[in-house]
Amino acid sequence: MSSNEQEKLLSYSGEVLIFQLSQGDLAKEGTAKTSKLHxxxxxxxxSxxxxxxxxxxxxSMHGKHSSFEIICCSCAADFRTGINLPCVLIRRNKKKSVFxxxxxxxxxxxxxxxxxxFTLDYEMKDDIKILNGPSILWRHSRTCFYISSQNDIIISAPVKFSSIKWAGEVENLGTILFGVGEPLSTERESSPGSSKSDYAVWGTEFCAYSIENQKILSGAYFLPHAYGSVVTCIHICATKEVNTELRISLIALTQKNQLxxxxxxxxxxxxxxxxxDPCALQIMASSGGDLLYIVSFRSSDVCAIxxxxxxxxxxxxxVKSVLVDDFIGTGTEQLLLVFKDTFSINCLTSFKITDLGNVNYSNDAFDPMENDLFEDNLQENYSLTVQALERRLQIGLASIQELQKHLLLKERILSKSCKALVGLVQGKEYIPPYEEEDILVSLCGDKKHLPHSLNEKLSDTSHDSKHIIEKMWYRVLDDHLVxxxxxxxxxxxxxxxxxxSLLMDQAYTSNPPLIQCKNSVIKLDKVSFPASLSSPCETESAAKRIKLILHNKERKNNFNEQSSEANCIQVFTAVTTLSPLLAFHNFCCIVMLHARWGENSGRFGESCTVPCGRLSLSIEDISSEKYSVTLPEKNQPLKEPMEDLFALLAVFHKFCxxxxxxxxxxxxVKTWLLGHMECETVKEFPDSxxxxxxxxLHGTFFNWKQKTPFEGILTxxxxxQTALFQCLHNLTQVLPMNCVIKQLKSGSKKFLTNQLALFLEKEIVTLKNFFSSAVSEVESNLTQKCEIIKKSSSSSMLKASSLGAEEATQRIREELQQEKEQIMWGMNLxxxxxxxxxxxxxVMGVQLKSDLAAQKLNDY
Structure with a gap:
């Protein structure tokens, strides 16, 4: 790099951006000069x-090259689109004290x-940062200043900071400044969570300030005040708000050369x-699933932890520069180290790309190209081999666990069978509890009997009810029983x-009447929050591997099955009108569940009927609102468990x-839900x-699933419908102008198309398999017949050789007739x-699914 150029490096989407500020050509008119940012x-x-x-x-910029300077460059989100873009902050010195x-x-x-x-009468020097918006933060004379592209107004924080340790966004709090402040006695006495020992370290008390909320937070949530004089840089790993108090996990660099x-x-x-002298900190997600902390030092040294x-x-x-990104396009992050090279003008002459694992690239000019290609192939083969061995090891461990479970089950069966046998010899009847009935099998067969009452039917199927049904509940909402x-x-x-189905429980009849009701299925995605932030950077370690998962169908299918089973709650509801049932003073009914066994159950296609229990209601229960759904007010949380919420979703109208x-x-969209609509996020279901x-609009429920940054499904x-029109009217006021809103009748069109394609593929595979088996069966029968005819014809030929001419001719005619019949058999299989x-x-079962999917797609 020449003396009249300035240079900065920045990584963006796997690329390296090199910004250079250089002197332009002389203008044609006058002696004015231009400067250019390349x-x-x-x-x-x-390769x-x-x-x-x-x-x-x-x-291009008008002015002398010496008057321009690149202050810093970073990636920040543009508030107009929400997309991260590279940003460059330039300073021009117009006069002696005008910048x-x-x-x-x-x-x-x-x-x-x-x-x-914007113009300042002083020079920015301390704690300059580019934040989302984009916005600029800097500190001058113990005062922090903030300017955003949304309003172009310079705002000063009311808190005096001697240094800024971190600046960023925290959920529900907006942009937060955290640093060493100048505490006042009133602040120290009023700030919660602080001890007297913290205030003993005068002048080094941590403080945090929320720019959007204009609220001062206690620094004790972040770090103990005793570290104020030694901490040089921090990185916030995870934040969580519990009972209006912040819980924060972070890592910090200190002047004592510690992390x-x-x-x-x-x-x-x-x-x-x-x-x-550590000065900067970055986070990298390695290919092995672990995180690395990249620490930079003022002495141009770097280390990874x-x-x-x-x-x-x-x-x-x-090391001249350190960048973290996916430079080789594998879906995981790598570390780019650009080394100092005084003999070359190009800044990327001497570098190294590594993830401290399988990826290692460097531009060593002394190695021939053949060795480089050989090392690349060797490295790729090594990576694939290790992945395959890890996969086999995981499968082996899973098999061992299954065998251990199987052996334990066998031991339990033998133990319980021995107890039952000893009881039989002693003349005692051994009655196992419900949890043991699943592992005991009758050796002589089940006794078949026909129940004569509904109570007998319920007692016969109580075994299935204990194993299938998790719980049953019922609620009253307006004129509906849910x-x-x-x-x-x-x-x-x-x-x-x-x-x-709901059956009237009446003792005087053996065929109870059926209550008319509307069935529905409610599915909500849930997430399990950890009790405490047990390790730093928990929210950052799960990204970066989308490319690899999309190319692995087996992992994708397993992931979908596990997520649908573990991260989704599914409730089946029946809604009926309540007022006709209250004609009975004490109304009682039986809840029955009907289903068909799926392909993975071993009893595919068989029907299943399981009693769920009884429910009873009286006019006194309705008057006392014993089972009524109560909607929480503005300052009240949602009650647990969530039966009231599911009852609400079963009765309300659904629009997608x-x-x-x-x-x-x-x-x-999320800002509109939390702000304008005054919604509260459901703790168990973060998308609701x-x-x-x-x-x-009180009680309206929203579910927002953002598939991509530019597309989402709002339920x-x-x-x-009047409440729906109000919601849509308010939503259109905050969405971008070219945003498209389309109502979905029965799911996404892309999802329905994929579903139809899968069913058609399954139909073709089923037909192909059955045709192959049918052809094999017919060919086998035809081959057997042909073998019998061939044996008989060979014996007849031997006999014909010893007979006369007329008899031999008759034998040949019979053989020709048999061959003709054989040809007819082949034509009429x-x-x-x-x-x-x-x-x-x-085939009809698969075609039925294809027809239903085609009908849904046609009705879309």
Whole structure:
């Protein structure tokens, strides 16, 4: 790099952006000069082990080259679209004490856009950061200033900071500034969670300030105040709000050359760093599933530390720049180390790409190309071999666990059978409890008997009820009686076509009348929050591997099955009108569950009827609102368990909408739900929102699933269409102008298309398999007949040789007739009735699913 150029490096979507500020050509008129900001997009080529230039861009600025300077560059989200874009902050020194700053955004077309500009009478020097918006934060004379591209107004924080340790966004709190402040006595006495020992360290008390809420937070939530004089940099790993108090997990660098992990303000782990004066910290997700902390030092040294062991993994010296991104396109992150090279102008002449595992690339000029290609192939083969061995090891461990379970089950069966046999010899009847009945099998067969009453039927099927039904509940909402049944997780994937029926429980009749009701299935995705943040960076370790999972169908299917079973709650409901039932003073009914066994159950196609229990209601219960659904007010939380919520969803009208935005991200939908609609996130279901605003919209339920940053599915449960129109009217006020809202009748069109394609594929495979088996059966029968004819013909030929001419001719005529019949058999092949019946039933079952999917797609 020449002396008249400035250069900065930035990683963006796997590319390396090189920003250079250089002197332009002389203008044609006068002696005015121009300066140019160049950008080069560089991508890594694995075959040549070099960075190649993909594209370039230029931004011209009027003024002398010496008056411009690149302050910093970073990636930040644009509030207009929600997309992360590279940002460059430029400073121009116009006069002795007048400094002009302007922020440039780089788009995918390599065009620069000037988002903001402002003038200061002093020079920015301390704690300069580019945040989302984009917005700029800096500190001058113990005062923090903030300017956003949304309003272009410089805001000063009321808290005096001697240094800023971290600035970023926290959920429900907005942009937070955290640093060492100048505490006042009133602040110390009023701030919660602080002890007297913290205040003993005067001048080093931590403080946090929320810019959007204009609220001062206690720094004790982040770090103990005693660390204020030694901490140089921190990284927030995870935040959580419990009972209006923040719980924070973070890692911090100190002047004592240490990396410390803090959990809720308490130090948990410590690592001694190998170099002096740490200044910057980055996080990298390795291919092995662990996280790495990348620490940079002012002495141009770098080291990497494992998250799990909190030990130094590797270290490097004479490093010019450190970048973290997916440079080789494998779906995981790698570390790019750009080393100092005084003999080359190009900054990417000496570098190293590594993930401290299977990926290791460097531009060593002394190795021939053949060795590079050989090492690449060897490295790739090594990676694939290790993955295959890990997969086999996992399968082997799973098999061992299954065998252990099987052996334990055998031991239990033998133990219980021995007890039953000893009891039989002693003349005692051994009655096992319900949890033991599943492992005991009758050796002599079941006694068949016909029950004569409903009570006998219920007692006969109580075994299935204990194993299949998780719980049953019922609620009253307006003029509706809602009955809900939850099935155990192990049976969710085994049962199909589940419905509920309500039977009047009357003692004077053996055929109780059926109550008319409406059945529905309610599915909500849930998530299990940990009791405490047990390890740092829990929210960051699960990203980065989407590409690999999408290309692995087996892992994808397993993941979908596990997620649908573990992260989804499914409730079957029946809704009926309550007022006709109250004609009986004490109303009582029996709840029955009807279903068919699925393909994985071993009893495919068989019907299943399970009693769920009895429910009784009286007019006194209705008057006392014993089972009534109560909607929480604005300051009241949702009651647990969630039966009231599911009853609400069963009665309300359901509408599903697909929202698509081609240019902007749909971050405004969640903001609209939490802000304008005054909704509260349901704790058990993070994608669900309950409206607590007063009026007709009170109780409206929303479910927002964002499939991509530009597309999502919004499901609305409301009382009537008037409330729906109000919600849509309010939603259109905050969505982008070119946003498209489309109502879905029975799911997404893409989902229905994929479902139809799967059913048609299954239909073709079923037909192919049965045709193959049928042809094999017919060919086998034909071959047997031909063998019999061949044996008889050979024997007749031997006899014909010893007979006369006329008899031999007659024998030949008979053989020709047999061959003619054989040809007719080959032309008229037939199947057995059992094979044809089995094939017809299977094909009709698959075709029925295809027809239903086609009908849904046609009605879309």
């Amino acid at each position: 950008v080069r997009r560089m991508t890594f080529n694995r 040549t082990r070099t960075f190649i230039q993909k594209s370039t861009g230029i931004f 002009k700053y302007f922020l440039l955004l780089l788009h995918s077309s390599n065009e620069f856009e000037q988002r903001m500009n 410390i992990w803090f959990q809720d303000g308490v130090p948990k782990s410590l690592c001694q760093l190998p170099f002096q 494992w998250k799990k062991s909190f030990q130094v993994a590797s270290k490097w010296q004479k 009955v809900g049944v939850e099935i155990k997780n192990s049976f969710v994937l085994l049962l199909n076509d589940v419905t509920l 909408f697909q929202i698509t935005s081609p240019d902007c991200t749909l971050t405004s 929102f309950f409206c607590k605003s007063l009026g007709a 609305v449960y409301c009382r009537n 037939t199947l057995s009735s059992a094979t044809y019946r089995e094939m017809t039933l299977k």
